[in-house]
Amino acid sequence: MSALILALDATSRNEALAIAESTARYIDAIKIGYPLVLGAGLSVAGEIAALGVPVIADFKVADIPNTNTLICDSVFQAGCSAVICHAFPGSDSLAACVGSAHDHGGECFVVCEMSHPGGAEWFSGGVAESFCMMAAGAGADGIIAPATRPARVAALRELIGTRKIYSPGVGAQGASPEDVKELVDGIIVGRAIYGAADPAAAAAEYSRRCR
Numbered sequence: 001m002s003a004l005i006l007a008l009d010a011t012s013r014n015e016a017l018a019i020a021e022s023t024a025r026y027i028d029a030i031k032i033g034y035p036l037v038l039g040a041g042l043s044v045a046g047e048i049a050a051l052g053v054p055v056i057a058d059f060k061v062a063d064i065p066n067t068n069t070l071i072c073d074s075v076f077q078a079g080c081s082a083v084i085c086h087a088f089p090g091s092d093s094l095a096a097c098v099g100s101a102h103d104h105g106g107e108c109f110v111v112c113e114m115s116h117p118g119g120a121e122w123f124s125g126g127v128a129e130s131f132c133m134m135a136a137g138a139g140a141d142g143i144i145a146p147a148t149r150p151a152r153v154a155a156l157r158e159l160i161g162t163r164k165i166y167s168p169g170v171g172a173q174g175a176s177p178e179d180v181k182e183l184v185d186g187i188i189v190g191r192a193i194y195g196a197a198d199p200a201a202a203a204a205e206y207s208r209r210c211r
C-alpha cells in the first residue's frame with residue numbers, strides 16, 4: 001500500500017492548475033520540477049499548495065552547501081513541503097538541504113538510484129548504497145528509488161529501514177504500481193496521469209492500484 005504522488009510536469013501554469021484541481025481528491029502530493037517552474041514561476045508552488053495538496057520540489061539540488069541552502073530556503077518559502085536533492089556533491093551539501101528542510105518544518109528526499117535506463121550505469125556497483133547511507137547519516141527523511149527495478153528498491157529498503165521511499169518510473173517508463181507498492185511509501189506517476197485524456201480518471205485508477 002502506497003501513497004500516490006502526481007509528477008506535474010505540464011509546462012503551462014493554467015494547464016497545471018487545472019490538472020491539480022481535477023486530480024486533487026485522488027492524490028496525496030504533487031511533485032513539481034523544472035518543466036513547470038521554468039514555465040510558470042516558483043509562485044505556482046504556493047498556488048498548488050493552496051488547493052490543500054502538499055508540494056514536493058524536485059529540483060535535484062546538487063551544489064555547494066551555501067547554494068543548496070539558498071535554493072532550499074526559497075523552495076520552502078514558496079510553500080513546498082519537501083525537496084528532492086542529489087547526494088553526489090557530498091555529505092556537507094546534503095546536510096545543507098536537510099538542514100533547510102527541517103528548519104522550515106519540511107522534508108528532504110535524496111536520489112539514490114534513478115529510474116531511466118542510464119540510471120543503471122551511474123548508480124550501480126555500490127553507488128546507490130553509498131548514497132542511501134549518506135541520506136540516513138544526514139538525517140534525510142527518505143530516498144528516491146526506481147520502480148523500474150523493484151529488486152534494487154528492495155535492496156535499498158534493507159539499508160534505509162523505516163525512512164520513506166518514493167518511487168518514480170510507473171506508467172510512461174514501464175513499471176506498474178503492483179511492482180513496488182508493498183516496498184515503498186509513495187509512487188510517483190507523471191505522464192500517465194497529466195498526459196491522459198482524462199487526468200482525473202487516470203488519477204482515480206492509479207490511486208486504486210496503489211492501495
Ligand code: NUP
Pocket residue numbers: 007009033058111113114115116119144146168169170171172173188189190191192
Ligand atoms: O529517478 C528518477 N526518475 C524520475 O522519473 C527521479 C525522478 N525525480 N524522476 C522524476 O519522476 C521525473 O523527472 C519525472 O518528473 C517523474 C516521472 O515522470 P513520468 O515518467 O511518470 O512521466
